Amino acid sequence: MRKIPSGVYGLNRLLDGGVNENTVTVVIGSSGAGKTTLAAQFLRRGLEAGDDGVFITLDEAPRQILQEVRLMGWETVDDFLDEGSLVFVDAGGKQFSQFIQKELAEFVDEWAGHNARIVIDPLTPVLWSVKEKYEQRELVSFLLRQTRRIGTVLCTLEEHGVAGDLSTQDVIIPMYLADNVVHLRYASHESPERRDLKIIKCRSSKHSRSWHPYGIMKGAGLYVRRPIDAAQPAEHAADLEARLDARLGELPPEARAKFGPVVLENVRRAVRTLAEQEFSDIDPDELLDLILMEYEHG
Ligand SMILES: Nc1ncnc2c1ncn2[C@@H]1O[C@H](COP(=O)(O)OP(=O)(O)O)[C@@H](O)[C@H]1O
Ligand SMILES: [Mg+2]
Numbered sequence: 001m002r003k004i005p006s007g008v009y010g011l012n013r014l015l016d017g018g019v020n021e022n023t024v025t026v027v028i029g030s031s032g033a034g035k036t037t038l039a040a041q042f043l044r045r046g047l048e049a050g051d052d053g054v055f056i057t058l059d060e061a062p063r064q065i066l067q068e069v070r071l072m073g074w075e076t077v078d079d080f081l082d083e084g085s086l087v088f089v090d091a092g093g094k095q096f097s098q099f100i101q102k103e104l105a106e107f108v109d110e111w112a113g114h115n116a117r118i119v120i121d122p123l124t125p126v127l128w129s130v131k132e133k134y135e136q137r138e139l140v141s142f143l144l145r146q147t148r149r150i151g152t153v154l155c156t157l158e159e160h161g162v163a164g165d166l167s168t169q170d171v172i173i174p175m176y177l178a179d180n181v182v183h184l185r186y187a188s189h190e191s192p193e194r195r196d197l198k199i200i201k202c203r204s205s206k207h208s209r210s211w212h213p214y215g216i217m218k219g220a221g222l223y224v225r226r227p228i229d230a231a232q233p234a235e236h237a238a239d240l241e242a243r244l245d246a247r248l249g250e251l252p253p254e255a256r257a258k259f260g261p262v263v264l265e266n267v268r269r270a271v272r273t274l275a276e277q278e279f280s281d282i283d284p285d286e287l288l289d290l291i292l293m294e295y296e297h298g
Pocket of ligand 2 (some may be wrong): 036
């Protein structure tokens with residue numbers, strides 16, 4: 001199976017290189033954990049590589065999601081929409097079980113032969129649309145089987161109640177059916193608030209077993225750190241673009257060749273945005289490392 005890069009800086013090394021193609025990844029987290037942000041990064045990475053992206057939204061209107069991803073630093077999102085490689089399916093307010101049984105098959109046929117990344121954000125209302133456990137299982141299983149036929153799938157799941165308890169029914173079924181599970185643990189009630197993530201499973205891969213602190217920053221989106229707790233002093237890095245150029249210059253030619261014009265343009269844009277931010281919990285060079293790693297091995 002071929003690994004594809006996640007688009008989340010620092011995450012691939014936890015997943016033994018990325019997620020396997022045509023698999024299903026479930027991302028679990030409470031409100032504000034960064035699920036939608038992560039999902040958008042996953043699509044963006046595929047689009048940059050020339051693949052298609054389908055964003056099936058069940059909660060927020062596409063317009064709202066677009067606004068959020070632009071605010072997070074993805075300024076070129078409209079270009080992909082205009083050229084038709086990025087498509088939104090607004091499934092909010094629909095009868096999900098009907099939608100899945102009738103419209104989905106049509107949709108999958110239309111996209112047959114494509115190599116897409118598909119996001120379902122969030123999957124939770126699909127489970128709630130039917131009552132019985134076996135119905136939930138059948139419905140989700142059918143949905144995931146169909147969508148993975150046209151590409152690599154990432155679903156988000158809402159975590160309710162005590163953070164870290166993954167034993168509720170609406171979490172267990174999708175976790176069981178997924179190939180990969182990422183848990184975003186967001187302690188919003190703590191001060192300072194704390195975010196860390198763990199790979200719960202990643203089929204046929206030697207994945208990380210640790211909790212890794214992660215952060216969210218305009219320009220980078222979600223990024224994942226090594227499992228260390230040492231806090232960094234706040235720092236600005238106005239020269240970040242120069243640092244990037246220096247790093248690119250040091251790369252061996254094979255690695256440098258991975259940075260095509262589109263990727264390079266996007267990395268530059270991200271780095272320019274990052275240069276204006278305050279680095280409070282990650283060293284700028286560490287973040288540059290993560291960004292370069294994403295593309296060097298992609
Ligand atoms: N410019 C920003 N810098 C840092 N964090 C941000 C920024 N914009 C949004 N966030 C964070 O991103 C989170 C929202 O992520 P989102 O993907 O919508 O979460 P979810 O889908 O899990 O509810 C919020 O917790 C917010 O703190
Ligand atoms: Mg969300």
